Amino acid sequence: MRALAHEGTNGMEGLSYRTLDKPEPAQGEVLVKLLTAGLNHRDLFVLHRHHSADPALVIGSDGAGIIDAVGEGVEPSLIGKEVMINPGLGWKENSDAPPAGFEIVGLPYHGTFAEYITIPAENAAAKPGFLTWEEAGVTSLAGITAYRALFTRGKLKEGMKVFIPGIGGGVATFLLQFAVAAGAEVYVSSRSKEKCDAALKLGAKQAVDSNEDWQEALGGIGMDLIIESVGAATFNQSMSLLRKGGTIVTFGSSTGDTFQFNLREFFYGQFNLLGSTMGSAEEYLEMLSFIEKHGIKPVLDEVYTLDQYEAAFTRLEEAKQLGKIAFRIGE
Incomplete structure (x- = not known):
């Protein structure tokens, strides 16, 4: 199969579009023929977290396709089903934090930037x-x-005022879309x-320039929830911007981990x-139901093919994207 894999050198220099062995599903697994995949900031981080001495790793955490084969113990009727891949492994029920082994x-297992991937059958959700x-x-x-971040941790309710800095990713x-759908009043910056x-x-109520004084731009509005x-x-x-008793939920630190407050x-x-961070399989299915509702x-x-990976990664790294960058893999 053709795949985008990382090996040998940290960063983009270690990426190449190459031929690798097609995987076979083990017990409890399905083989998915991938048609599309999504690029995430996590993929940029993996290029530096995957050790140069380790074997080639197919990167990518998002994908969708058709079940092509099943391993022992998996219902054969699943073959041919159109599925999306839940990228979280080993976190079934909603809990305060991911369980050990999540x-x-x-990373560390092969990802979605390839023509095929094997995953636990429970991680294939109906598209x-x-x-x-x-x-x-x-x-x-x-x-x-x-x-x-919004519903389990932030306890979002209708009518709440929500602020999302750095809109665009x-x-x-x-x-933004989830909070608006839930009836919140949403403010953003970029x-x-x-x-x-x-x-x-x-659906944002107001969008402010990130270089402005946010308090002044928002007229002193107190936020119930900031993500x-x-x-x-x-x-x-x-x-x-928080009102007294307000909540901040944080799931990333793209501009640095250490600061003073x-x-x-x-x-x-x-x-x-x-x-x-991420979420359980239970929350994943709730999320799919929410977007359907x-x-x-x-x-x-933008949509790229896998061999156009350099352009895709550069666009993401330079924060030029609005929304999600996709890879088209198969027909």
């Missing part, structure tokens, strides 16, 4: 019919991350006027700070 497709293959291929990782656009305008079309993924560059300004301001404000489709940016 992993994500694409909603209203999604195109490209839409289905980019939804899973960003969708489940947004769903858990895959998870952020899902956060350095890009194009992304701010797109957010308003998706932070930018990290060091925005955390303190985000916190300044005013602890006295935090505890006098009675603020809540919660971490989140509300007719939510991912915002698609």
Whole structure:
């Protein structure tokens, strides 16, 4: 099979589009013929986390396709089913945190940037019919991350005021769409006027320039819930927007992990700070039901073939995308 694999050198230099052996499903697994896949920031991080001395690794965590074969103990009637891949391995029921042994497709195990992948049968979910293959291929990782951060951790309710800094990426656009569908009043920020305008079309009440003073731009509105993924560059300004007793949920730190914030301001404000990452299989199915109920489709940016990976990775690294970047793999 043809695949995009990483080996030998950290970073993009270790990536190549090559021929690898087609996998065979083991007991309890299915073989999925992939038609589409989605590019995530996680794939950029994997290029530096996958050790140069390790064997070639097919990267990629998002994908959709058709079950081509099944392993021992798996119902043969699944062959031919159209599925999306839940990238979370070993996290079945909703819980306070992932269980020991939780992993994500694409590191340490082979991922979705290939013509075929083997996964546990329970990680193949029926593809909603209203999604195109490209839409289905980019939804899973960003969708489940947004769903858990908003609903499980953030306890989002209708009428709440929600702020999402750094609108434009895959998870952020899902956060906006999900929160609007749930009846929240959503505010966003971006350095890009194009992304701010797109957010308003998706239902944001107000979009502010990231370089502005957010408190001044928003007229002192107190936020009930802020979903932070930018990290060091925005955390303190985000916190300044919280109403007394408000909550920040954080799931990313793209601008750095370490910074200082005013602890006295935090505890006098009675603020809540919660971490989140991915989500359980139970939440994944809830997320699929939610998008079906509300007719939510991912915002698609560009669609590439796997051999065009350099252009796709560069677009993501330079934050030029609006929504999700997709790979078209098969017909």
